[in-house]
Amino acid sequence: MKIGEFLRSARKDKNITLRKLSEITDISFSQLGKIEREEHKPSKENLIKIANALEINVAFPLQLLGYDTGEMKTNIIDPLLRYKMFVRDELKCRICGAKAPTVTLMTDLIVPVDDGEEVNLENMVSLCEECFTGRKRFIEIEGLEKDFLFKKNKLRISLKNN
């Protein structure tokens, strides 16, 4: 199977438009189109972004393109952990309260792995697709530090130093 075909079918399965995927991943609409048409080989970084947005295991697409998968453990969220998170959050988006299956719930990390935090239940949060995208924009506009306040106020998650 080719990478473009694989990503397109994963996207269709999730019912996400190319434009929506572009919003979530910050990869341009035209570049995503080229990736799906096999006209552009995605970088490892972009492939991980796409896989995260589509909530698919990134190992397979990385292998398809011959990228090393050795460091990717943190990217793959254990399904059991995800299940525990959904149970804890009562299948509700933790920002707006919308409930599945009315909305599609996604997994977001409160503090990204890139910022030194681990993938664990305390650092995971169920968000609907709209809040997931909105929060991402918020972080970009306001910076991550303000997002800490955002999550404390809105999600009422106490931080360790609180």
Ligand SMILES: [Zn+2]
């Ligand atoms: Zn929401």
